[in-house]
Amino acid sequence: MSTTELLSRGPVEGRLTGKVALVTGVGSGQGREVALLFAEAGAIVAGCDINPEGLKGTAALAAARDVKLDLAQVDASDEAKVASWVDDVAARHGGVDILYNNGAGAHFVPFGDMTLSQWHDTLRLELDTVFIPSKAVWPYLIARGGGSIVNIASIAGMMGGEVIGSAGAAAHATGKGGVISFTRQLATEGGVHGIRVNAISPGPIVTPASEAVVAASPDFRKLFEGMPLLKRSGRPVDVAYAGLFLASDESAYITGANLTVDGGATAKTGISVLS
Amino acid sequence: MSKSHSGRIALVTGAGRGIGRAIAIKLAELDAKVILVDREDPGETAALIGSAATSVQADVSRDEEWARIAALADATFGRCDIVVNNAGIYPTARIEDLTVETWRRTLAVNLDAHFFSARHLVPLMRRHGWGRFVNISSSSIGTPLPGNSHYMASKMGVIGFVRGLANDVAEFGITVNAVLPTIVQTPGTKDAPPEFAESVWRQQAIKRFSEPNDLVGPIAFLTSEDAHFITGQALPVDGGLYKVG
Numbered sequence: 201m202s203t204t205e206l207l208s209r210g211p212v213e214g215r216l217t218g219k220v221a222l223v224t225g226v227g228s229g230q231g232r233e234v235a236l237l238f239a240e241a242g243a244i245v246a247g248c249d250i251n252p253e254g255l256k257g258t259a260a261l262a263a264a265r266d267v268k269l270d271l272a273q274v275d276a277s278d279e280a281k282v283a284s285w286v287d288d289v290a291a292r293h294g295g296v297d298i299l300y301n302n303g304a305g306a307h308f309v310p311f312g313d314m315t316l317s318q319w320h321d322t323l324r325l326e327l328d329t330v331f332i333p334s335k336a337v338w339p340y341l342i343a344r345g346g347g348s349i350v351n352i353a354s355i356a357g358m359m360g361g362e363v364i365g366s367a368g369a370a371a372h373a374t375g376k377g378g379v380i381s382f383t384r385q386l387a388t389e390g391g392v393h394g395i396r397v398n399a400i401s402p403g404p405i406v407t408p409a410s411e412a413v414v415a416a417s418p419d420f421r422k423l424f425e426g427m428p429l430l431k432r433s434g435r436p437v438d439v440a441y442a443g444l445f446l447a448s449d450e451s452a453y454i455t456g457a458n459l460t461v462d463g464g465a466t467a468k469t470g471i472s473v474l475s
Numbered sequence: 476m477s478k479s480h481s482g483r484i485a486l487v488t489g490a491g492r493g494i495g496r497a498i499a500i501k502l503a504e505l506d507a508k509v510i511l512v513d514r515e516d517p518g519e520t521a522a523l524i525g526s527a528a529t530s531v532q533a534d535v536s537r538d539e540e541w542a543r544i545a546a547l548a549d550a551t552f553g554r555c556d557i558v559v560n561n562a563g564i565y566p567t568a569r570i571e572d573l574t575v576e577t578w579r580r581t582l583a584v585n586l587d588a589h590f591f592s593a594r595h596l597v598p599l600m601r602r603h604g605w606g607r608f609v610n611i612s613s614s615s616i617g618t619p620l621p622g623n624s625h626y627m628a629s630k631m632g633v634i635g636f637v638r639g640l641a642n643d644v645a646e647f648g649i650t651v652n653a654v655l656p657t658i659v660q661t662p663g664t665k666d667a668p669p670e671f672a673e674s675v676w677r678q679q680a681i682k683r684f685s686e687p688n689d690l691v692g693p694i695a696f697l698t699s700e701d702a703h704f705i706t707g708q709a710l711p712v713d714g715g716l717y718k719v720g
């Protein structure tokens with residue numbers, strides 16, 4: 201399955217015209233698809249990733265799809281690097297309108313075996329990667345009179361998940377739950393500045409990251425593929441279109457929300473009444 | 476440019492005014508043909524839309540009316556792809572004044588209607604293996620106000636029904652989601668004291684009184700192809716009012 205496979209879809213042209221968008225983790229999976237889609241929708245897109253090989257692949261896809269991406273190798277959890285990346289993008293493109301916090305990582309270990317350093321490292325990879333870019337763009341969004349921040353959380357932040365094989369999620373779930381809480385609070389603080397902040401909680405999405413886990417364990421594959429109500433797993437484009445909606449002015453009155461893109465996985469297992 | 480709702484038949488209840496009217500106009504702009512259902516004649520909305528609109532005067536709280544609506548959709552278009560269950564009532568009454576009649580009527584219009592719409596229109600959606608239900612709940616379920624116990628029961632009920640229905644129809648390519656508005660400036664709220672509305676929107680992150688058009692982008696999204704991996708969800712469109720995770 202190619203991650204650039206297009207399943208939808210409606211017209212995208214012009215939906216982000218004139219906007220400058222920053223996207224983290226564009227070297228793979230969902231972030232890559234988001235960067236390409238936002239550029240097709242008319243945004244000026246600056247993307248970063250820690251992985252230079254991934255960035256090369258994304259650049260090649262951009263060329264094939266005939267869109268421009270402004271790519272840089274930056275670790276979203278490195279405060280100084282992120283600050284200079286954001287300053288540079290804002291200076292070259294005249295400001296920032298959209299931040300899409302997608303790049304993240306985790307140690308998946310059953311709780312009994314999880315070390316404190318794995319816990320700390322996971323919270324850095326899941327939470328610092330959201331805090332640091334948000335902090336760096338905040339003054340630019342205020343200067344612009346507003347903007348939209350989209351944080352990628354996960355249904356793992358909304359519901360417990362069984363431990364399959366050696367893949368426990370205590371630290372990951374805590375980080376993603378934190379992303380949802382951070383989103384709600386930042387939305388409340390951003391309102392007076394015209395800044396909207398929303399989360400997306402993807403369910404099972406077929407990406408290089410999830411494929412690696414699924415391929416390693418038939419039990420995990422069964423769980424992963426059996427989660428959605430709809431009879432298929434998610435694709436990066438499914439999340440990307442939700443991201444386009446939340447980044448654009450079509451959702452101008454939505455803030456503090458957590459939009460779950462999970463094929464109904466949470467409706468099936470019945471967690472809290474609202475995201 | 477192609478439009479996101481070309482070829483779709485979209486039914487909107489309570490389309491005669493307020494939020495329902497704004498939704499119907501938006502879906503027509505996106506190239507859907509719209510069926511306007513309202514207890515009062517939705518002629519004014521139909522006139523604003525033009526030839527893409529078909530009007531049906533019906534009380535959505537009655538099962539037999541839905542049989543008539545579905546028959547009309549089938550006879551006129553041979554299909555119905557999208558249903559927006561928007562018609563709703565919100566009479567306030569504190570528990571000591573809440574009559575059995577008000578309780579039953581609120582549940583009938585705000586909740587029974589959603590069941591009837593599914594009962595009569597899921598078969599039409601199944602024919603084409605594609606469908607969208609968007610049911611209007613309310614952000615007030617997370618920010619309770621006095622005098623609304625019956626209303627909140629109905630709007631919480633909407634979310635329960637959305638989740639249940641999403642389970643039953645997923646295999647047919649039908650998604651079901653709820654949208655939660657905050658207090659919105661509509662004919663239905665125009666008689667409420669302004670300080671009441673303000674006391675609500677002041678608590679939002681976006682501090683202004685919501686308008687029907689705030690709802691149309693989200694409903695366009697949820698009824699489009701773009702949202703086809705989203706089902707069983709409740710999306711607040713409330714300027715950040717909803718407070719309970």
Ligand SMILES: NC(=O)c1ccc[n+]([C@@H]2O[C@H](COP(=O)([O-])OP(=O)(O)OC[C@H]3O[C@@H](n4cnc5c(N)ncnc54)[C@H](O)[C@@H]3O)[C@@H](O)[C@H]2O)c1
Nearest residue numbers: 225227228229230249250275276303304354402405407409
């Ligand atoms: N795939 C799923 O099933 C799934 C489900 C729920 C949530 N998510 C979330 O979606 C997001 C994207 O995941 P994906 O599945 O596309 O993963 P992926 O591994 O395919 O892509 C993630 C990309 O982010 C980059 N990245 C990681 N940490 C970074 C950092 N500190 N700075 C810059 N770049 C960094 C990686 O190098 C990689 O290119 C993540 O936040 C993930 O937790 C994924």
Ligand SMILES: NC(=O)c1ccc[n+]([C@@H]2O[C@H](COP(=O)([O-])OP(=O)(O)OC[C@H]3O[C@@H](n4cnc5c(N)ncnc54)[C@H](O)[C@@H]3O)[C@@H](O)[C@H]2O)c1
Nearest residue numbers: 489491493494513514534535562563613658659661662663
């Ligand atoms: N306006 C708000 O503050 C607000 C806030 C949250 C949720 N909502 C919900 O949004 C929806 C629309 O509200 P509104 O403010 O636009 O209402 P409104 O009163 O302005 O308009 C409602 C329309 O629905 C029609 N209707 C009522 N009962 C009907 C029935 N039994 N059968 C057919 N049509 C019927 C009415 O004739 C009217 O045209 C309702 O479900 C309401 O509960 C409104």
